[in-house]
Amino acid sequence: MSTDTINTNTMTPESPNLTGVPETMLWTLHNRASEMLRDDAILKDEKAYEIYRSIDYDFEGSFGKPDFSHAMRSLIFDQELKKFLQTHPNGVIVNLGEGLETQRFRINSPEATWFTVDLPESIAIRERFIQPDENHIHISCSALDTQWIDAIPTDRPVYITAQGLFMYFQEQEVKELFIEINQRLPGACLAFDNLPRWMSKKTLKGWKKTESYTTPPMPWGVNRDELKPLVESWIPGLQEFRPIKFTVPRGIWRYLMPILEAIPVVKNFGGGITAIQFAASERPDNPAKTDID
Numbered sequence: 628m629s630t631d632t633i634n635t636n637t638m639t640p641e642s643p644n645l646t647g648v649p650e651t652m653l654w655t656l657h658n659r660a661s662e663m664l665r666d667d668a669i670l671k672d673e674k675a676y677e678i679y680r681s682i683d684y685d686f687e688g689s690f691g692k693p694d695f696s697h698a699m700r701s702l703i704f705d706q707e708l709k710k711f712l713q714t715h716p717n718g719v720i721v722n723l724g725e726g727l728e729t730q731r732f733r734i735n736s737p738e739a740t741w742f743t744v745d746l747p748e749s750i751a752i753r754e755r756f757i758q759p760d761e762n763h764i765h766i767s768c769s770a771l772d773t774q775w776i777d778a779i780p781t782d783r784p785v786y787i788t789a790q791g792l793f794m795y796f797q798e799q800e801v802k803e804l805f806i807e808i809n810q811r812l813p814g815a816c817l818a819f820d821n822l823p824r825w826m827s828k829k830t831l832k833g834w835k836k837t838e839s840y841t842t843p844p845m846p847w848g849v850n851r852d853e854l855k856p857l858v859e860s861w862i863p864g865l866q867e868f869r870p871i872k873f874t875v876p877r878g879i880w881r882y883l884m885p886i887l888e889a890i891p892v893v894k895n896f897g898g899g900i901t902a903i904q905f906a907a908s909e910r911p912d913n914p915a916k917t918d919i920d
């Protein structure tokens with residue numbers, strides 16, 4: 628059956644049977660897909676909504692009322708990726724820990740090649756709804772098992788995203804992954820988000836998001852002002868380090884956030900989204916080299 632033609636009215640919803648970090652893909656799906664039901668939606672993702680309706684899971688019971696957070700995050704990641712594709716329409720996109728993200732359906736990229744890297748149980752759920760094809764390749768392995776890098780073509784510019792992933796790793800694991808990408812995919816871009824320390828600590832004590840759902844531990848926490856020196860200590864000579872502004876689209880926080888953001892000590896307690904670019908190698912044939920010379 629083509630998953631592109633799922634009819635949610637006639638299908639029996641399927642139970643995902645996920646636990647631990649893979650279950651968190653349902654949290655982000657809940658927030659992203661629920662935007663479809665709002666008149667003031669910031670993201671309209673029909674594919675996400677279709678998948679959401681096809682899953683038998685108590686989304687509100689686990690994650691509470693939906694909010695804009697993950698839709699806004701996806702919107703930001705989309706904007707960044709679109710900029711890359713404008714310059715590199717045939718680029719290579721690698722989504723680490725992609726879960727049930729449906730970014731490829733939101734972005735028109737007929738010449739690009741997409742790689743999804745996620746744990747085997749997560750890829751199995753994804754493939755109930757989204758099939759790989761020659762331009763959309765699924766790799767079942769941990770992002771920390773760098774065998775996925777072997778599959779990435781090195782003759783085209785590479786753009787890696789990690790939405791809602793690195794917080795589930797130990798800092799040493801994130802560091803080793805950055806070093807490996809820097810060595811093996813020189814010139815690659817990487818967009819990722821991070822949590823502040825206080826929130827990471829909260830999850831280590833067992834953060835009960837609702838009565839029936841405790842989030843998995845998120846051991847990697849780093850405050851905003853610590854991130855640049857930390858990443859630069861791992862990778863000297865980064866081509867770019869660019870924090871991306873997260874805007875609150877509605878509600879009281881839309882007005883409060885800019886005020887709080889203006890207070891450095893408060894600002895530094897926030898998480899964030901960051902785009903980096905690793906330096907291109909000196910190889911004359913390096914596809915990323917022309918971007919930044």
Ligand SMILES: C[S@@+](CC[C@H](N)C(=O)[O-])C[C@H]1O[C@@H](n2cnc3c(N)ncnc32)[C@H](O)[C@@H]1O
Binds near residue numbers: 723
């Ligand atoms: C919070 S969800 C985010 C999913 C998706 N990026 C999104 O924003 O909707 C975390 C994702 O990370 C994946 N994940 C957890 N550990 C992983 C690992 N070691 N390697 C690759 N993916 C992993 C989970 O399976 C899940 O899909």
